[in-house]
Amino acid sequence: MSGIFDNTTEHQRRIIQHPADLNSILEVRAGPGSGKTSTLAKRIAYLVEHLGYKPDEILVLSMSNRAVKTLRERLRILQDGDLGEKISISTFHSFCGSLIDQYGLKYSSVYKRQMLMDDLSWRSFSKIFSGKTMSLNGKKIKGMLTAHSLESLLSDIRSGKLTVEQAAKVYKVNKEYIEELTEYLIQNGMIRYDDLLYYALNLMQDSQSSASNGKNPLISQLHNYKVIIVDEFQDIYPKLFDIITSIANYPTVDGNDTSIKHISVAGDPNQSIYDFLGTNPKIWDNLRSTFPNATFNVLKLDESFRNTPEILNSVYSIIDQSPSGVIKTDVKSLKQNGPLPTVYSCASAHKEYSFIAQEISRLILESGGVLKYSDFSVLMRTNKEIESFSNHVSKFHDLKVNKLSVALPWVTSRIHLMLDLLAVINGGLGSDFGLLCILSHVDTKAGNSVRLSKLFNLNQEYRDCRFSDKSSNSLESLISIGSLSRSQKISPEDSVFASKLESIYKSAKNHETLFSIYKVVSIIRKQRSVLLSEPSQEHPKNILCSLLYIMENSGLLEYLNYTDFTHNSGKLARNSSDVDMSSFLYDNIKSFYTSLCYSYECFQENKQEANKEDHFLEYFLRNYNDEVPLFEFDKVNIATIHAAKGMEFPVVFIVGLSEMMQPKSSWDPILLQDNARSNDFRLFYVAATRAKYLLYLGTSPYAMEHSKKLGNSFSRRKLAFSSLLSNNSILLENMCRDLKRPFPSNQAIASGSDVSRRLKFRNTSLLSQERYLHQNTPYRFYNLVRKCISKRLVSI
Numbered sequence: 001m002s003g004i005f006d007n008t009t010e011h012q013r014r015i016i017q018h019p020a021d022l023n024s025i026l027e028v029r030a031g032p033g034s035g036k037t038s039t040l041a042k043r044i045a046y047l048v049e050h051l052g053y054k055p056d057e058i059l060v061l062s063m064s065n066r067a068v069k070t071l072r073e074r075l076r077i078l079q080d081g082d083l084g085e086k087i088s089i090s091t092f093h094s095f096c097g098s099l100i101d102q103y104g105l106k107y108s109s110v111y112k113r114q115m116l117m118d119d120l121s122w123r124s125f126s127k128i129f130s131g132k133t134m135s136l137n138g139k140k141i142k143g144m145l146t147a148h149s150l151e152s153l154l155s156d157i158r159s160g161k162l163t164v165e166q167a168a169k170v171y172k173v174n175k176e177y178i179e180e181l182t183e184y185l186i187q188n189g190m191i192r193y194d195d196l197l198y199y200a201l202n203l204m205q206d207s208q209s210s211a212s213n214g215k216n217p218l219i220s221q222l223h224n225y226k227v228i229i230v231d232e233f234q235d236i237y238p239k240l241f242d243i244i245t246s247i248a249n250y251p252t253v254d255g256n257d258t259s260i261k262h263i264s265v266a267g268d269p270n271q272s273i274y275d276f277l278g279t280n281p282k283i284w285d286n287l288r289s290t291f292p293n294a295t296f297n298v299l300k301l302d303e304s305f306r307n308t309p310e311i312l313n314s315v316y317s318i319i320d321q322s323p324s325g326v327i328k329t330d331v332k333s334l335k336q337n338g339p340l341p342t343v344y345s346c347a348s349a350h351k352e353y354s355f356i357a358q359e360i361s362r363l364i365l366e367s368g369g370v371l372k373y374s375d376f377s378v379l380m381r382t383n384k385e386i387e388s389f390s391n392h393v394s395k396f397h398d399l400k401v402n403k404l405s406v407a408l409p410w411v412t413s414r415i416h417l418m419l420d421l422l423a424v425i426n427g428g429l430g431s432d433f434g435l436l437c438i439l440s441h442v443d444t445k446a447g448n449s450v451r452l453s454k455l456f457n458l459n460q461e462y463r464d465c466r467f468s469d470k471s472s473n474s475l476e477s478l479i480s481i482g483s484l485s486r487s488q489k490i491s492p493e494d495s496v497f498a499s500k501l502e503s504i505y506k507s508a509k510n511h512e513t514l515f516s517i518y519k520v521v522s523i524i525r526k527q528r529s530v531l532l533s534e535p536s537q538e539h540p541k542n543i544l545c546s547l548l549y550i551m552e553n554s555g556l557l558e559y560l561n562y563t564d565f566t567h568n569s570g571k572l573a574r575n576s577s578d579v580d581m582s583s584f585l586y587d588n589i590k591s592f593y594t595s596l597c598y599s600y601e602c603f604q605e606n607k608q609e610a611n612k613e614d615h616f617l618e619y620f621l622r623n624y625n626d627e628v629p630l631f632e633f634d635k636v637n638i639a640t641i642h643a644a645k646g647m648e649f650p651v652v653f654i655v656g657l658s659e660m661m662q663p664k665s666s667w668d669p670i671l672l673q674d675n676a677r678s679n680d681f682r683l684f685y686v687a688a689t690r691a692k693y694l695l696y697l698g699t700s701p702y703a704m705e706h707s708k709k710l711g712n713s714f715s716r717r718k719l720a721f722s723s724l725l726s727n728n729s730i731l732l733e734n735m736c737r738d739l740k741r742p743f744p745s746n747q748a749i750a751s752g753s754d755v756s757r758r759l760k761f762r763n764t765s766l767l768s769q770e771r772y773l774h775q776n777t778p779y780r781f782y783n784l785v786r787k788c789i790s791k792r793l794v795s796i
């Protein structure tokens with residue numbers, strides 16, 4: 001346990017000790033790596049230990065799961081207790097979700113339990129429901145909608161920005177279809193992330209009206225809060241700002257009608273990079289206009305513990321003449337000097353990728369093994385570039401990569417199918433839609449979308465006729481009576497539906513498909529009866545075995561054998577030599593399993609605190625997205641700049657070229673001051689300030705030659721070999737001390753450098769034997785899993 005004031009600076013201490021009275025707002029404007037998050041954690045501990053606040057009087061909100069996790073960990077170290085658990089620390093979305101779950105039904109049935117759809121489910125939803133063949137209660141879509149436009153259409157209607165008629169005109173689809181679609185989503189309790197914010201805002205208002213009418217008390221949790229702490233304030237977009245405002249204005253115990261809760265916000269205005277969500281560095285001004293009667297205090301954190309002076313100089317040399325929207329702050333580095341950042345240029349994106357891969361191997365070898373793969377981070381602007389980098393370096397350089405995405409990689413891969421299967425096994429909200437998605441992968445023959453639409457409509461008819469509750473999951477039951485009708489006598493009403501179902505698949509080849517559909521449902525039912533028979537069965541290993549068993553016996557494995565990579569032609573790559581599919585699949589199954597295990601541990605912990613959800617499957621389906629991606633020591637981290645926010649790495653490469661843009665680089669506009677947008681500067685700022693010791697910036701040959709900004713703050717390098725580390729033992733010493741690793745022996749450095757010199761111009765694979773093993777891993781893993789399955793089968 002460490003004390004609150006251990007290792008703190010004067011600036012940090014002023015923030016930690018600042019009072020948190022009602023009607024006051026503290027703005028912490030922090031530079032990169034200035035210890036903003038650890039200072040906030042210490043401020044929270046100080047409020048409880050020294051200013052007498054109770055844990056349930058403090059609410060901490062942040063944008064990302066990662067920031068939440070970091071804050072909790074920092075509090076745990078500080079407190080050596082459970083303050084991190086007692087204080088409500090969450091992302092905005094999960095805070096809103098739990099508010100609705102806990103209090104919603106007290107105020108209205110509008111707040112009934114709902115199922116959150118992640119991005120991939122939403123894409124499947126829009127693919128199915130924006131198809132020309134789909135009809136909802138006889139209404140067909142007469143237009144085109146993408147997943148994105150469908151989401152903004154529904155959000156515009158819900159927020160009252162557009163009426164249904166206006167939305168129909170703006171988005172060029174028919175009004176009747178929109179009405180049916182909205183109704184369908186409500187009936188099935190399916191919502192998107194921003195719906196949570198919308199419902200939470202309404203709930204806060206409803207509860208206050210209800211309290212003032214004397215019907216219900218205020219929501220005690222909100223009433224108790226006296227302090228709101230917001231991390232990463234620069235990322236707050238308007239809807240999130242409304243949440244802060246609404247909580248701050250919520251009546252407070254001991255407050256009067258006009259009081260607002262204390263708000264502490266901390267952020268770095270230059271790290272505001274979510275323009276597409278509506279973030280803007282001017283968000284700080286909104287605070288003043290929204291709370292004109294509050295007392296404001298601004299404190300700065302302008303000393304960096306992360307970046308060397310050279311890295312900070314190079315960043316400021318580039319953003320110095322930037323357009324408005326980037327604030328020129330003077331952040332001082334508290335670190336020892338290091339080498340100048342390196343700027344390099346390559347003739348093509350692939351050459352740049354190879355250069356980076358070789359440079360990483362070289363630095364590891366030259367450091368005598370001090371640097372590990374996970375110390376490196378390669379940052380790019382788009383997910384497409386990430387895929388292309390990842391394919392290139394794994395194929396030509398045997399480099400393993402760890403994709404640090406905002407969501408876990410398996411969630412956006414075809415392994416997402418596992419979630420659909422789990423939703424169906426769990427049988428609650430969203431399981432009808434989950435089954436619809438699964439069936440769209442079982443029936444892949446020509447005409448499948450028409451059949452899916454007919455099946456969907458038959459199900460609506462069946463549900464209206466046989467179930468009093470319109471939100472029941474009826475698709476599985478419809479399919480089961482079809483299957484039963486083959487071998488048993490069923491009721492006359494059911495047999496009408498069974499024969500309608502058969503008629504959708506009446507041709508000989510589609511009959512086979514219907515048989516596969518029956519089979520999938522029957523296997524799912526069997527596995528459900530095992531998994532849900534008693535809580536101890538809901539164990540990650542059993543769950544994985546069940547899922548693999550279902551997939552292996554239902555033809556769904558075929559679906560997984562496609563990759564989601566697209567070629568430049570836009571077509572899906574299948575069994576392509578460009579893509580090591582087996583390892584891709586293996587990695588995703590493995591990371592899905594890791595998520596299951598991690599979630600299982602959290603579930604067990606929460607259960608002891610009287611968690612309402614007593615089924616692990618339900619818990620997992622609600623929380624899988626809260627997990628934070630992990631580092632793996634043998635893998636190089638690759639990420640979009642957005643996904644790398646809040647992180648730090650000893651060595652950072654900022655990729656310049658992309659296949660789409662070459663020979664220009666992404667950074668040409670800011671280096672040449674040519675049509676650069678302020679967001680480009682901020683992206684560069686975030687990327688470059690992730691580096692602790694070594695920073696590499698890729699650019700085009702033209703910008704490298706003509707940019708006046710690179711001046712003396714970068715060392716320009718051609719693709720020639722030069723010893724950066726082995727000749728710089730002070731840098732190596734600093735790194736070892738900071739990373740808490742032993743200094744390498746002279747022999748390790750000498751032999752590493754020797755191998756590196758010998759490999760210097762070799763372009764191709766170094767480790768053919770490892771490559772062989774690597775390629776075979778999925779099969780070995782799969783065999784293992786098969787063994788588990790057969791064991792389970794015996795016990796069944």
Ligand SMILES: Nc1ncnc2c1ncn2[C@@H]1O[C@H](COP(=O)(O)OP(=O)(O)OP(=O)(O)O)[C@@H](O)[C@H]1O
Pocket residue numbers: 007008009012030031032033034035036037038039268305306645646647648689
């Ligand atoms: N007083 C201190 N003494 C030494 N190291 C510190 C101190 N405060 C913070 N640090 C270290 O500085 C680094 C940056 O801290 P942190 O990640 O909290 O910064 P940040 O301001 O949130 O960064 P950013 O906003 O750029 O992501 C961390 O490695 C942290 O441990």
